[in-house]
Amino acid sequence: MSQTIPPIAELRRATRRYPGVLALDGVAFSVQPGEVRAILGKNGAGKSTLIRLLTGAETPDEGVVLLNGKPLAIQGAGRTREAAGRGLRAVYQELSLVPSMSIAENMFLGAWPRAHGILDHRSMAEATRHALLRLGLKLDPFLLISALSPAAQQMVEIARAFQGSPRLVILDEPTSSLAAAEVDQVCAAVREVAAQGVAVLYVSHRMNEIRRLADTATVLRDGRIISTLPVAEARTEDIVQMMLGRSEQTRTIIPQSGGETVLEVRNLAVPPKLNGVTFALRRGEVLGIAGLLGSGRTELFESIMGLSKPLSGQVLVAGAPAPRRYTDMIQLGFGYTPESRKEDGIIPMLGVDENTVATDFRQVDRAGILSNKVIAEATRAIISRLHVKTAATTTPIATLSGGNQQKVVIGRWIHAGSRILLLDEPTRGVDVEAKNQIYDIIRSLAREGKSILFVSSEIEELDHVCDRVLVLRNGQIAEEHAAPKIDAERLLAACIG
Amino acid sequence: MTASAIAPPTARQKTNRLSGHVNEFGLIAIIVVLYVIFGIISPGFLSANNQVNILRDGSTIGIAAWAQTLVIVAGEIDISVGPMVAFISVVMAFLLKWHEPLAISLGAGLVLGAALGSVAGALRGVFNVPSFVATLGLWSALRGLALFMTNALPVSFDDNDTLDWMGDNVFGLPVSAVVMIILFGLFVFVSRKTAFGRSVYAVGGNASAARLCGINVTRIRILVFTLSGLMAAITAVMLLARLGTGNAGAAEGLEFDVIAGVVVGGTALSGGRGSMLGTLLGVLAITVIGDGLVLYGINSFVQDMVRGVIIVAAVLLNVAALRRSGRGRH
Amino acid sequence: MTASAIAPPTARQKTNRLSGHVNEFGLIAIIVVLYVIFGIISPGFLSANNQVNILRDGSTIGIAAWAQTLVIVAGEIDISVGPMVAFISVVMAFLLKWHEPLAISLGAGLVLGAALGSVAGALRGVFNVPSFVATLGLWSALRGLALFMTNALPVSFDDNDTLDWMGDNVFGLPVSAVVMIILFGLFVFVSRKTAFGRSVYAVGGNASAARLCGINVTRIRILVFTLSGLMAAITAVMLLARLGTGNAGAAEGLEFDVIAGVVVGGTALSGGRGSMLGTLLGVLAITVIGDGLVLYGINSFVQDMVRGVIIVAAVLLNVAALRRSGRGRH
Amino acid sequence: APQVGIGAIYLDSQGYYAGVRKGVQDGAAGMHRSIRLVETTAQDDPSKESAFIDTLISANVKAILLSAVSADGSVHAIRRAHQAGIPVVCYNTCVNDVAMKKYVYAYVVGDPVAFGAKLGDAAADYFIKAGVKSPKIGVVNCEFVEVCINRRKGFQAALLKRVPDATLVDNQQGTTVDASLAVSEKILTAHPDLNAFFGESGGATLGATRAVQQSGKSVVVFGSDMTTDIAHSLAEHKVLKAVVDISGKAVGHLAIQEAIDAVDGKTPANPIVPAAIGLYTTPDAANAWLSAHSDGLP
Numbered sequence A: 001m002s003q004t005i006p007p008i009a010e011l012r013r014a015t016r017r018y019p020g021v022l023a024l025d026g027v028a029f030s031v032q033p034g035e036v037r038a039i040l041g042k043n044g045a046g047k048s049t050l051i052r053l054l055t056g057a058e059t060p061d062e063g064v065v066l067l068n069g070k071p072l073a074i075q076g077a078g079r080t081r082e083a084a085g086r087g088l089r090a091v092y093q094e095l096s097l098v099p100s101m102s103i104a105e106n107m108f109l110g111a112w113p114r115a116h117g118i119l120d121h122r123s124m125a126e127a128t129r130h131a132l133l134r135l136g137l138k139l140d141p142f143l144l145i146s147a148l149s150p151a152a153q154q155m156v157e158i159a160r161a162f163q164g165s166p167r168l169v170i171l172d173e174p175t176s177s178l179a180a181a182e183v184d185q186v187c188a189a190v191r192e193v194a195a196q197g198v199a200v201l202y203v204s205h206r207m208n209e210i211r212r213l214a215d216t217a218t219v220l221r222d223g224r225i226i227s228t229l230p231v232a233e234a235r236t237e238d239i240v241q242m243m244l245g246r247s248e249q250t251r252t253i254i255p256q257s258g259g260e261t262v263l264e265v266r267n268l269a270v271p272p273k274l275n276g277v278t279f280a281l282r283r284g285e286v287l288g289i290a291g292l293l294g295s296g297r298t299e300l301f302e303s304i305m306g307l308s309k310p311l312s313g314q315v316l317v318a319g320a321p322a323p324r325r326y327t328d329m330i331q332l333g334f335g336y337t338p339e340s341r342k343e344d345g346i347i348p349m350l351g352v353d354e355n356t357v358a359t360d361f362r363q364v365d366r367a368g369i370l371s372n373k374v375i376a377e378a379t380r381a382i383i384s385r386l387h388v389k390t391a392a393t394t395t396p397i398a399t400l401s402g403g404n405q406q407k408v409v410i411g412r413w414i415h416a417g418s419r420i421l422l423l424d425e426p427t428r429g430v431d432v433e434a435k436n437q438i439y440d441i442i443r444s445l446a447r448e449g450k451s452i453l454f455v456s457s458e459i460e461e462l463d464h465v466c467d468r469v470l471v472l473r474n475g476q477i478a479e480e481h482a483a484p485k486i487d488a489e490r491l492l493a494a495c496i497g
Numbered sequence B, C: 001m002t003a004s005a006i007a008p009p010t011a012r013q014k015t016n017r018l019s020g021h022v023n024e025f026g027l028i029a030i031i032v033v034l035y036v037i038f039g040i041i042s043p044g045f046l047s048a049n050n051q052v053n054i055l056r057d058g059s060t061i062g063i064a065a066w067a068q069t070l071v072i073v074a075g076e077i078d079i080s081v082g083p084m085v086a087f088i089s090v091v092m093a094f095l096l097k098w099h100e101p102l103a104i105s106l107g108a109g110l111v112l113g114a115a116l117g118s119v120a121g122a123l124r125g126v127f128n129v130p131s132f133v134a135t136l137g138l139w140s141a142l143r144g145l146a147l148f149m150t151n152a153l154p155v156s157f158d159d160n161d162t163l164d165w166m167g168d169n170v171f172g173l174p175v176s177a178v179v180m181i182i183l184f185g186l187f188v189f190v191s192r193k194t195a196f197g198r199s200v201y202a203v204g205g206n207a208s209a210a211r212l213c214g215i216n217v218t219r220i221r222i223l224v225f226t227l228s229g230l231m232a233a234i235t236a237v238m239l240l241a242r243l244g245t246g247n248a249g250a251a252e253g254l255e256f257d258v259i260a261g262v263v264v265g266g267t268a269l270s271g272g273r274g275s276m277l278g279t280l281l282g283v284l285a286i287t288v289i290g291d292g293l294v295l296y297g298i299n300s301f302v303q304d305m306v307r308g309v310i311i312v313a314a315v316l317l318n319v320a321a322l323r324r325s326g327r328g329r330h
Numbered sequence D: 001a002p003q004v005g006i007g008a009i010y011l012d013s014q015g016y017y018a019g020v021r022k023g024v025q026d027g028a029a030g031m032h033r034s035i036r037l038v039e040t041t042a043q044d045d046p047s048k049e050s051a052f053i054d055t056l057i058s059a060n061v062k063a064i065l066l067s068a069v070s071a072d073g074s075v076h077a078i079r080r081a082h083q084a085g086i087p088v089v090c091y092n093t094c095v096n097d098v099a100m101k102k103y104v105y106a107y108v109v110g111d112p113v114a115f116g117a118k119l120g121d122a123a124a125d126y127f128i129k130a131g132v133k134s135p136k137i138g139v140v141n142c143e144f145v146e147v148c149i150n151r152r153k154g155f156q157a158a159l160l161k162r163v164p165d166a167t168l169v170d171n172q173q174g175t176t177v178d179a180s181l182a183v184s185e186k187i188l189t190a191h192p193d194l195n196a197f198f199g200e201s202g203g204a205t206l207g208a209t210r211a212v213q214q215s216g217k218s219v220v221v222f223g224s225d226m227t228t229d230i231a232h233s234l235a236e237h238k239v240l241k242a243v244v245d246i247s248g249k250a251v252g253h254l255a256i257q258e259a260i261d262a263v264d265g266k267t268p269a270n271p272i273v274p275a276a277i278g279l280y281t282t283p284d285a286a287n288a289w290l291s292a293h294s295d296g297l298p
């Protein structure tokens, strides 16, 4: 990196506090044009905070933010517009789309092209089609965002960031809800703009993406920058150690052969995605389901759980036909974590405790009266078992980092004593350490005799946890891979077919 | 690599475009049914004269309902409409009584309406007072002020030809209905074709995304209330022209009808979604029900009962139709 | 990071616990200020007698407001309170007039209230009719039905000692206030200490997450309206005892006061948040303002004005206090 | 004979108008011709009244009965009916004199000032007899409608003429019985030396009476508008001492009679049709009222 070129974005001694948390502590940070910079760190390290300072979404308590060598001057509402005016585009970690509006309108949110003050929907649609195509997407620009799958929504946001002529593109975990094909598209787009001299900041918990993309990486821990280093020369273990502040144990998976069949799915059809899915889940087994995005894994879970009605087919629980109602499935000992944590997982304003015990109040009451003490105990049990990082059991869950939120969402089914867990993308947006903890949790649940169905778009992690992996392709189970012969490369190939 | 897996089925896409108007189709069907029923049971209901009436009555609710639609789409609510209309009609009547020119009197009323609306908007947008509370304050204060200023007596003023004309018909249509229709066109345009209109939807749909994209959320929130105040003032002009006096007790409960019209029209109180056409149909449905029942000639208390039942039934049918079309997942 | 990651209860946690009640502290401060001001300017305001009055008036709003708090926390709204109270008081008066025993008459009223509430709840929970529309229907239908049944005339019945006692004081406190206080305790308990109460918060906070946790969202939605109907019926009993007749025109606009009390108490209309204590203080503030202004003896129209201004000012101060404490980021 | 449509607009949802309606209906039934009544309530709102008149015009009614919401505020709407060739009969309240002469066929009325004055006289009788020189009186009002203001003016004038030191110490709104009860209690608190209440409407009267009964104070009530409960209270004669009333049924009867005359093209001898104002000051009078109105309709 030549130091003669002025940095495109810079933070000087930036500090940002939240009630009770020092999210960023006197951080000095800069990025050069054309540089692809990864930002690494555990959940809650301060990555998103750093980004929000750069985009003007938040103002530092101390320190200054400079874009193109000039400090951001506007306080309050106009600040993000000032930053955008200087060529900054961002994909935030939280979905920043308006669900009730069309793709095209979201593409230009707040900066709609106008002709004589009248919105120019046609050129908007045209530009949108273009921007989407760049990421390999063929979507009708007039479609509402709410009609899109989470993955498609994410792609729209990424397309929005690349459109026009940005000078700095910030992507905060852009790929957490994407699978391989889309990730490739995103990577290609990043390389393309970087070649044109655009700087890219890239936050991800997936080391292999970082290696493919980034020139340099900045590692954050507890609100401080630990180091900024060239990615090519650094060993993954060293980076992980910087992130965690200690070295990570190497893990060994002991594949287990499962016990008796607890769940059997026969010829399940949910048009248009599934046509005749058949498999069996055994006691004490972690069964992974691999597939491309949109291959119908979520639909499979939803129809097993009774959340949507399959066209035909059977679900058998311990040999008997499963009830068709969701609540009855829960009574039978099923647990389900949805893929979109924010929309369907957490109840943001309630505390960690209530988010945990909501699945089963009967365990924490005494003669119908909820006991704060028992609730706190039950919550603490989950917190310590799953290593949830929270200030108190009553802390509103929305203030936790994503990984910790996810642990609570899983933990609520441990609280409920569920015997069969359906986990849809449980490691999305979760840091390395928490990921490993979640793998451990899943393995230890399996050891206790629980059965787990595990969906992940991050194919590399399937061999870390699964006893068996089924590949869902063209609406059917196409292949089965059993441990220890599960291999990411072969799985990926199988998914694509 | 392979092409993206994110290519939605085209059939779904098309259904989507059509089903975007299921709500409106449902309401139209319901209004047609109401016309058939009242046409049979209520004498004079189908007369041209009564259609004019329906339009005129509708305009009292409609003009304010256009702005209220934006307010509710933005995730807010304005319950101050009725007292605002009454207060402004009283102020304008006083100005006319003191022989201010018509243009000045009415102009002052419009400015006042916009200003009072902005006050509510600023309370919400800048000071974060919930809009229900901010407009509840206006509701109470304006009704009280209007009654206090007039001692609950009508304020009369010299006859004014222009004003009389505004209270009357033009080409067989009530002027107020013409104003309503013009404003409807304007609001359809604003809500669909201007940055402001789309920003309202963005703020109501996801305020934090809107803010991150540089939309001035505070400004949008203030402006929707300004518009609501302005539309209340226009309603006040129409009322003044029609009654020929300023009445502090007028337009009582108008806010209820206005909000009901918007909600029956399919706009969710939670914000982000809603259409002007829906509101038009909602207002029409409510007006037709009221008018048809009066003409049917049953006891006025029974009218209240039947009205309540019909409104719920209409929305119930519409929601069922929406759900069948697959859009109503909670 | 191996052991439990719960930080020890440090200063932060304590701040947190305290700041969880900033809203309530603010309201208490505002009520104290109101007491000081009215104590100075309104004759008889501080008299014991007037405190009893405040409690009694408060109970009319309060009992219904407890249930309304749950309704609003669940993300819904019930605007049918006033007509519900009037209608049920009329029904009970008729039963008493026909010489049904008191227990049966009142019991039937309570059951009817709960049943009507459940109808609104089912419309919302099962049929997805927006709660504003469902309760608007009840609002119109019940007021009409009550007026129709009575011809708008009071329904009188033979004196009944027990009922008279209920309209009177016990140990110097109005019975209605005692009922209100007992019900307050019950609602605090239900909202905090029962699975039902917590489920209401969960449904209001994120209905789809609540559903996936296995909470029966439909049931919760129906039940909050059932409770709201039941509390309206209890208010009707108190009203009947107090007036000695069933009046179809009574409790007009009560729904407004009830919702205002809840919102002033800090419960957001968007659901998921709110506390019974906040509502208690909100109801108290509104009652004190009304009472103090009447005692001050100014023109009742000016009272409306001043009331509007004070309500907004109170909430404004409270929101400012909340924001300073760092909780009020919308 | 073809059916004759008659529009009837009632002022608000008070029991009094149930009496009027009964009078109108009985009157119509007694005429042995086919009459279709189209009824509605203006809810004290001139804008609603205006809208209803337009609706009635398009319903092709042959005459409209109404109690005008406001003397000046209702002029335009009534003028429109007149211009459409539909005769308008006012009852109870009407538009101002000028407009009335032009647009109104007949006006059935007991003058509200006279109405108030009768009660004021009765109050004066009571105070003089009881030896109260400077009575303090609290008013529970319905003064968002003009009629009530005029009732108070009449009451005040008549009372002050004979008891010059009387003062109206408070005047608060409480039209319905529950609102009146709440407000009367507060007036009792604010004015511990109060002598009497004046209730401007039926609800106001009943609420004030109830408040006094519950407080146990020796305050008396002078009220307006008879209903069964008010008659019962008057019969007890402990708190409620006098009630002034115009029979709704009688007014309704007169009004429909005038309307049919108008339909038949008769010209009235005098457009002002006086309705009897009744004053009830004794238990006997109250009981007589009760037996005459066994259906409870005033």
Ligand SMILES: Nc1ncnc2c1ncn2[C@@H]1O[C@H](COP(=O)(O)OP(=O)(O)OP(=O)(O)O)[C@@H](O)[C@H]1O
Residues within 6 Å of the ligand: A018, A019, A021, A022, A023, A041, A042, A043, A044, A045, A046, A047, A048, A049, A050, A093, A399, A400, A401, A402, A403, A429, A431
């Ligand atoms: N709005 C907020 N209010 C309170 N605390 C917050 C807020 N936003 C972030 N924090 C806290 O600040 C710290 C840093 O959060 P930040 O979102 O920057 O982490 P991150 O590195 O992006 O984590 P992740 O990998 O989970 O996205 C965390 O402790 C978080 O809980």
Ligand SMILES: Nc1ncnc2c1ncn2[C@@H]1O[C@H](COP(=O)(O)OP(=O)(O)OP(=O)(O)O)[C@@H](O)[C@H]1O
Residues within 6 Å of the ligand: A146, A147, A148, A149, A150, A151, A273, A291, A292, A293, A294, A295, A296, A297, A298, A299, A300, B008, B012
């Ligand atoms: N066009 C759409 N309109 C409405 N909902 C959709 C649409 N596409 C997907 N969904 C819903 O979004 C969820 C996820 O869809 P997505 O296509 O990402 O996953 P999927 O088909 O289940 O495949 P996988 O989970 O394997 O990625 C599902 O619940 C699906 O029903």
Ligand SMILES: [Mg+2]
Residues within 6 Å of the ligand: A047, A048, A049, A093, A172
């Ligand atoms: Mg982050």
Ligand SMILES: [Mg+2]
Residues within 6 Å of the ligand: A294, A297, A298, A299, A339, A424
């Ligand atoms: Mg999925």
